[in-house]
Amino acid sequence: MNHCMKTLMVGLTCMGLWVAGCAKKAEQDGLTIGMSQCNLGEPWRVQMNADIQQAASTHPEIKVIFKDAQNDTLKQRAQVEEFISAGVDLIIISPKEAAPLTPVVAQAYAKGIPVIVLDRRVLGDQYTCFIGADNVKIGRAAGQWLVTHLDPGAKLVELKGLMTSTPGQDRHTGFMEGIKDANLNIIFEADMKWLEANARKEMESALARFDRIDAVYAHNDPGAHGAYLAAKAVGRESAIKFIGIDALPQEGQVYVEQGILAASFEYPTGGQEAIDTALKILKGESVPKEITLSSRIYEAKP
């Protein structure tokens, strides 16, 4: 085992050196922005970081340090504490949860570090600015879109995102408001937990059970794509309108362009707006306490 131990030690040392090499020191001159992302497991959040990077790259005077909390509330709290002690000029946080991250955000705010809260909220008012889109509004827009594009009596399938998550609940609530007064029936609903493979499986069940389905509303574009593949496999895709949410450039927008989805409703990341707002704050200009991002609809060309 001695040999094994030695190999292990060498390996660990190499790994330590590599990690040390990766850690970048905050620059002394210019402005430093700390960005704490709650997780990079979702393409949408990867896109948010990319948007922030893209927006920041046009301003050479600012430098953004990205941290990924890997869906761990306590890790994210520690990251904000690190930003505070490193003395960054501004913090952007896309928090995992409201309650556990409120104190640390308030702590930074009290120390005079401006904090921009992105996408999900924290409690109270101890932050500089909240930027986010409104899932209820987007869900409502999706519902209204179907009302104008379907005949009365149409039959719908709803493939929900994780229903224990706020976006899933909001996209459902908004949608129900959107179709409230119309004569549309949801004949099948399932929780596909944001995953394409699940959406496809559930849609297969819906297709096996119902001979007539007019539209599928999925809480994200991969879900709508999975449903489309299930319908295509039985040759019923042309009779069904598929709509999804998010409209990421490499996902929903492509599906709409290819005619797979009838429409996709953008859920903006706010990356660009966060950097714009950050620059205003750092220049001493005043910014609103809350910025609601507008959503675009991507529609297939007739």
Added chain:
Amino acid sequence: MKDLKTPGRPWTSSPSARALGALVAVLLLGALFNAEGAFFKWGTHRDMLRAVSVFGILACGMTGVIISGGIDLSVGSILALASVTFSLLTIHWHWAAPWAVLACLGVGMACGLCSGALVAKAKMQPFIATLAMMVFARGLAKWVTGGEKISQAVKQSDGTFAYVDLPPLFKWIDSRILYDNISVVTLVFLTCLLLCWVLLNKLRAGRYIYAVGGNEEAARLSGVPVGLIRIVTYGVSGLCCAVAGMCQACQEYQGDPEAGAGYELSAIAMVVIGGTSLNGGKGSIWLTLIGVLTIGYLDKILSINAVGEDKRLMLTGIIVVAAVLLQKSRR
């Protein structure tokens, strides 16, 4: 099959009969809650077989590992790694399909052999060694892709996306043959099943796998190369993960570094509900097939009846326990 019938014992005592009992019980449940006849359509069964195939392929490799007395927690992550590797090579780098398939099999097997070596040579607990591989392979998949899905949209240097065509292999694997009656992925699963049956029941290595799982010390004293056999079982599991990963990529038309999260638990459940013992030494690949069908049908029946997620999880838990108890009571 040696477990089929022992003389002097009732037929219900054979593991196959007990496993079949659980499957039949689930099928009866399906006939009872048939969702307005949807359960009696062939399409429902065909789609169930498609949906369960990726898990089934993982369970094939898992069977060998469990019979040898080990466990492999890394299957879901290796599946993701293989799925992004395959997408990257074929969609973005335009490799010819055979080379891409070989490269993916290589990646999967390398990961499996690595876990095997950690278990057999470094004497690590299989749980820990494959847990480490599970985390590492997931990280590698994310690193290779930069955290993004590998799809037809290729990012250009200016941040915009260009669209490339999908290789024909993707569409072929995601299609159905035999007059539209069976998915290609299901045939891939059945092929894996058959190959594992040959390995476990027809080759000397297979007898060694049972021997190692049954009594490692006795096997060693009888001259079985215990370490090598352990490494082989994990290597085969890695190969199965690579195959499953490619099937997953073809069915999603993309490589997702987050794919397969939690699949290891489903694969283990399928093996165990079939009746293969987690203590090693006992079980068979056919029991795994029954386990795969049991879980697959259970899932399908809950799905066609549109049972809510909360009740679905509770019912799955209850029915799995009931199925295992059903097996025990006849012992």
